[in-house]
Amino acid sequence: MKLNRSNLDKIIAASIPNQRNLNAQVGIVHLGFGAFHRAHQALITDVTMKELGGDWKIVGVNNWRAAGKPIPETGTEQEFAQQDNLYTVAVGENESVSLEVIGAVEEVLFSNQVEKILAYMTSESVKIVSLTITEKGYCHHPSSGRLDVNHPLVVHDLANIDEPHSAIGFLVAALKIRKEQGITPFTPLTCDNLPENGHVLKQVVLDFAEQLEPELATWIRDNVQFPCSMVDRIVPQTTEQDIAAISKQLGADDQCCVSTEPFLQWVIEDKFNNERPLWEQTSISNILLTDDVIPFENMKLRLLNGTHSSIAYLGYLAGYQTVANTIADPDFKTFIRYLMDKEISPSVHVQGIDLEAYKDQLIERYQNTALQHRTWQIAMDGSQKLPQRFLQTIQYGVEHNVSTPGLALAVAAWMKYVSGVDERGAAIDVRDPMASNFFHIWQTHAESLDEVVSAFLKLDTIFSAQLASNEVFKQQLVEYLDQLTQLGVKQTLQRFMQTHSIQIK
Structure with missing residues (x-):
């Protein structure tokens, strides 16, 4: 019928x-x-x-x-x-x-x-x-x-x-x-x-x-x-x-x-x-x-979409096919909650919303096994998503003295993802209007991660001049891209949490 x-x-x-x-x-x-x-x-x-x-x-x-x-x-x-x-x-x-x-x-x-x-x-x-x-x-x-x-x-x-x-x-x-x-x-x-x-x-x-x-x-x-x-x-x-x-x-x-x-x-x-x-x-x-949607937009784009994309790039590279699979890993769940609490929340200012309850609810939503939300799907078109999901929060951190190394790690994971090869050497089907630009960067500069990062930061349709010239941000990207390449996602996350004294939950 x-x-x-x-x-x-x-x-x-x-x-x-x-x-x-x-x-x-x-x-x-x-x-x-x-x-x-x-x-x-x-x-x-x-x-x-x-x-x-x-x-x-x-x-x-x-x-x-x-x-x-x-x-x-x-x-x-x-x-x-x-x-x-x-x-x-x-x-x-x-x-x-x-x-x-x-x-x-x-x-x-x-x-x-x-x-x-x-x-x-x-x-x-x-x-x-x-x-x-x-x-x-x-x-x-x-x-x-x-x-x-x-x-x-x-x-x-x-x-x-x-x-x-x-x-x-x-x-x-x-x-x-x-x-x-x-x-x-x-x-x-x-x-x-x-x-x-x-x-x-x-x-x-x-x-x-x-x-x-x-x-x-x-x-x-x-x-x-x-x-x-x-x-x-x-x-x-x-x-x-x-x-x-x-x-x-x-x-x-x-x-x-x-x-x-x-x-x-x-x-x-x-x-x-x-x-x-x-x-x-x-x-x-x-x-x-x-009368004012912007505080709600910032809350959603940064807390939900920002952590969703973090799960997508890091999770896909680690071999996880869905958001629910990824967040079931205690290392990932702990890292995502750390991002929400320490790096993103300081930039979110919205009246009438219980932010702690909102973040609790986000974690519950990510754990919903009825939704087979593929990390690969969320990872599409990163060149169009990075500014509002990651970079504006990082820029807020620069301007307000909020440290954002975890978001830098997420950006580095995106750079690794668009290389077109995961940590097991398998090809990634990168869907992005700038995919050819990324392929060229990796083909031209693969011998030097410092040059790879520098080439990415010159993409002014993605990175603002102010952020691209920030040496702390650049060095974080080089460091995390090197760790992702040498150690893989799981060990990089574990090292990150040890360095920043984050307890696995």
Whole structure:
């Protein structure tokens, strides 16, 4: 039996949509229709329409061009269409799994369906265009936050604005049409892991529009709000084993399902151009509308994402395939908690949050064996993630006299990871837009780790000039890269904890 509308009344193992959300009209276009969005914003919007009504159905867009992949002949669009755009969210905590069928999606499109996508994005009924396009989808320099005008997608879109390939090109193209037709602009709502993500999105959109048509840039600056937001939920990449297990429990074949954890959080700057769903008024907790998202962003990016990436690079090099496997090792668990308490927490300042409880909860979330969150998946695109996950915290330490040797060790582990060879000599499939740069550094300077580190620090799209010139930071990187190379991760961690008098817990 296939999951679809005609079979909904036969589903007894899951919560299912009601007529409110099934019959609603489109109000949101989402760029980057991946597993995270389906388990987070789409689920929250689904519950909002179920409980409160409103026309907030979602049109999802998968931007394969921006991901550097060819447009597939079959894929997510067809799979969703075959299921009447229904899918299941499986919430797992160790051995317990609950299911919810989501009815918030109207249609899923590929980015080559430009005319149809822009028709939705320029419709008066669409009030929000949200994004989860990952850090690299912003076509920007992570160290400065400015648009990379030499990015191939940007070059293409500036010359062909009616046929955009990038998410930024789609936003500007749609806003241009709405301006020309006198339609109130939608609110661009970024949900990606970038510090001050709304400000970053505004900057790259304005940079793009300025290159395209300065008058358009002025109109966007005067008329369009770009709220910041912080999203939090661990959503691993869905595997064939996940699909088989969820379909079996559901009693229906679901090729579009996703797995996630019980925890969910969404903090949104209450700054919209027009109407929005009343997400914060639903039965879901941890949804907050606020005037200042930035402290929440820093907390999440540094404590969760920073330690997640530390687990990914160190854990993968040590041979651990998942976060749960890695954190089950007492050395890793102790090191990660040390990072949270001694090196990261001093840079986190957020009112109304019990930080100790938040850190305890993070460790519990990492230990959840229901989530087979692969270290390799988290390790992707490190060049786009390092500034906000590691380097800003290290810079805070430099400016406020907080020692951060553990974060330097994590950065050194990243440098070792992108060499493309793990500590057992096996090849690593490094997925990163700068992978060729890293390969060249290692090929050219492999005989001298000092030269390797120096070459990495010259990558000014990642490292700020201030941090790159910091001799203490550089020497820490050389020392830890040498230890990782000579001793491996486990012995390096043990030596680190002995040196810093950290008791294994």
